[in-house]
Amino acid sequence: MGEFPQPNNIMLSAGASEAIRAVVKLLVSGEGKDRAGIMIPIPQYPLYSATLSEFDAVQINYFLNEDADWSLGTEELQRSIDEARKHCNPRAICIINPGNPTGQVLSRQNIEEIIKFAHKERLFICADEVYQDNVYAKGAEFHSFKKVLTEMGDQYADQELASFHSTSKGFMGECGMRGGYCELVNVDPGIQAQLFKLVSAKLCPTVTGQAVMDVVVNPPQKGEPSYDLFMEEKSFVLSTLAEKAKLVADGFNSVEGVTCNTVMGAMYSFPQIHLPKKAIEAAKKQNLSPDAFYATHFLEEAGVCIVPGSGFGQREGTFHFRMTILPPVDKIKEVMDRFKKFHTKFMETYSD
Amino acid sequence: MGEFPQPNNIMLSAGASEAIRAVVKLLVSGEGKDRAGIMIPIPQYPLYSATLSEFDAVQINYFLNEDADWSLGTEELQRSIDEARKHCNPRAICIINPGNPTGQVLSRQNIEEIIKFAHKERLFICADEVYQDNVYAKGAEFHSFKKVLTEMGDQYADQELASFHSTSKGFMGECGMRGGYCELVNVDPGIQAQLFKLVSAKLCPTVTGQAVMDVVVNPPQKGEPSYDLFMEEKSFVLSTLAEKAKLVADGFNSVEGVTCNTVMGAMYSFPQIHLPKKAIEAAKKQNLSPDAFYATHFLEEAGVCIVPGSGFGQREGTFHFRMTILPPVDKIKEVMDRFKKFHTKFMETYSD
Structure with a gap:
């Protein structure tokens, strides 16, 4: 792990949706009590429920706290997973930050709590961070799961994480380009190779989407004409x-x-x-x-x-x-x- | 059914690959002897084998006849399905015409034979016709499965068929645009609705790809400036x-x-x-x-x-x-x- 992205850990995708589906697919297997369960927020963006239903995984709901600005309470996370363990095998937690449809931005402390929870429960973290460039309320600031994880020290250095981004949802809003990427952190190299193989069978995402994604992550710098x-x-x-x-x-x-x-x-x-x-x-x-x-x-x-x-x-x-x-x-x-x-x-x- | 396309039977896709995967997914189910089998040509484009393996369907090989310009012999089709019926449930036949990697163009008569075979065996036809605009050998002519089927009369008017096309593979060769479409013929409206629901969860294919697909199927006409x-x-x-x-x-x-x-x-x-x-x-x-x-x-x-x-x-x-x-x-x-x-x-x- 390192703070700077490792190019080999990044895969481009046709919007974030495709990458989210590919990573979720990786996490799904098992039957009966061993059937994979994936924790998703409620309210959630319906891509998650539709994907879990399509892949025949168990949807584990955790409720965002409407009374506290739609934040994630660890008590609720614990309740949710304890109940789920009775009938399935929880494998991952999906977090949408900033939230869709709820518009909340998680505090750094809240993210640390979630990482600690995921680490304790041995859950893969799927961080849907497609709205990371659209944060505007006073005092609100975006913290990426990867950055917070990296700064939490060696104790968490084996935490598996996938972070998703997109050309569609920032202030640039280029939805029709279907550009996106996923960065994998601490994923087993053998598993990662299988993921890349799976994704390669579908060929590349659109070239224009790839170019727009490049512009999103490398915006014009001071001194440049635009x-x-x-x-x-x-x-x-x-x-x-x-x-x-x-x-x-x-x-x-x-x-x-x-x-x-x-x-x-x-x-x-x-x-x-x-x-x-x-x-x-x-x-x-x-x-x-x-x-x-x-x-x-x-x-x-x-x-x-x-x-x-x-x-x-x-x-x-x-x-x-x-x-x-x-x-x-x-x-x-x-x-x-x-x-x-x-x-x-x-x-x-x-x-x- | 009718010779002219019904807009509601056409779905746009991110290249043909995505649509092929979605339609194959629809055909896959069952366990043991009821496990779905899909007939594919050998040699084939590896998207098919990869998709069948991913969806856990049985790959049923039929061999193209190298001694007769890589054509499809119905005897070989029959041998292939008879053998497959012993251990799985054959549901569909995929045909790549013009062929990849083999470059053959099926004669009209050969297509009629294949349709008769599929109809007799109650197989869904997946017609991968992405190379339809690249036919150049003397005497060779592209016949679409839909057109031939339509002209074969009422006896075959219930034959289910999906035809795939793409912006990538014609003489225009706009691979990076990831544009494509699939036309469904005689598919049960309830099933078709499920397919469209499944595909919609992944949002739309790239807008530029859609635009290029439009140009591919509506090339400049006589009298127009270009x-x-x-x-x-x-x-x-x-x-x-x-x-x-x-x-x-x-x-x-x-x-x-x-x-x-x-x-x-x-x-x-x-x-x-x-x-x-x-x-x-x-x-x-x-x-x-x-x-x-x-x-x-x-x-x-x-x-x-x-x-x-x-x-x-x-x-x-x-x-x-x-x-x-x-x-x-x-x-x-x-x-x-x-x-x-x-x-x-x-x-x-x-x-x-």
Whole structure:
């Protein structure tokens, strides 16, 4: 292990998704009580649940703490793995930092706790760090799992880790390029060779995606001709994201029956909506989850598309939705106006 | 079914490889004697063997007839499936036309026979047609499985088929774009919906690849500004491919101990080399297959890189290699000169 990347430990991929799937595949085997279990956050990005289902692995849920800015409590991690060990073989923990759909940015201390937990439980760490360049809330800072692990000293020097990055999700936002990479840390060379063999059978990711990934990790440097323009665009994107993140969270929190954590990074808000019984019953009649019922009404009545929280997972009996903060500031203001009107009317219609 | 494509039956993919993997995945299930078997040609493009091994399906080999221009004999297909039925459940037949690594182009009659065989045996047809635009031998013509199937009448109107195409392999040769598509014919709508769901979890293929795929299937038309230049470049590429295909096959056939079928399409020659016993023994001593031993010597002594036939599969006791015909004419001439010198010296060294 070393702080600087070892080129042979890095593989390029068609977006982060492909690399995540390849690494998860590596971790999956066994039947019955030995069937591989993979810990994933709830709420999560559905790539994880879909991949585990496709590969026939056990999905082990750990819940992010909504009351503490969607952070990861080690008590909850422990509860989750202890329960899972009764019926499967936990092999890995996936962490999405900054969070999708939750927008949290993990503190350095929280990352240390997670590494200690993974090390104690002999879990492979999958660090989905595709939003690492989109951190904008005051005081929030991105710490990579690899860096923290490296600085934790020899005791943890055998901790296995894969870190994923992408061209799609930073402030550059080049989603259509399908560029990405995965860096492997402390992975057994024999296993790593098998992974590279597996990936090679699918040939290379797109050449343009590879080139864009190169630009993402090697942005213009001071003194280079495009540096000033690059910095101008970068600060514009990040400062308006910060502005919109605040607009959206404040907007949601100003409405009765809605609560929203500070959006620190990534590009989504994930507010909780407290739905009246009547709305929940009306949803049931239409064979919809209550949040999908709410989202459908918001789309049809106000023309705004949000994603129901049930697609990402949420604690039973709670309802959320994911809303992107990507549109321009004036559009976001308009969206929040429409939301307030819609929500007030919805609550009146379905009040108990 | 209809002769014109139904947009809803077409899915874009990151090169043909990804779509082939997704469709094969759909066909795989079962244990023991019910374990899915997939028929593939030998020699084959190793994506197939690698994918079947990864998905834990049974690889059912059918041998192309080297003595009849690498065509598919239905007797051999029948032998292959009858044997396979003893220990697995044959579900599909994969055909590569034009062939890789063998360069043959199937006649219309041969395709009809294969369709009749697949229909009788209730096999899904995977038609790998990525080389469809690279057919240049006199008298050879590309017939798509879909077109032939459509014209065979109602009796075969329920035959399931997937056809694959790519931006990488035509005369345009845009490999790095990773564009491709798959057209599904007569696939059960419920199954097709599952396939699209499976593929969607991995998000879209690269946008540039999608755009290039569009250009491949909609080339400039007469009267359009770029038509003349396009046709000039197209005929240049195809006529030089034809010239090189002939140069290479004639060159191989002029050397003792080497035989090569006419290269009708795609971009490779696949000559057979008749190796002396001494060479085979020398290879064994180095723990190499005899064709790999030969290829290593050719690379080291003459600076030309070929791929041993054992990577593609070949009848036991026969040895081949794949050599691309892509370099410019003068380079190909130089390569054939080097080959003749190398081969003569090799045969002298290892003559019995």
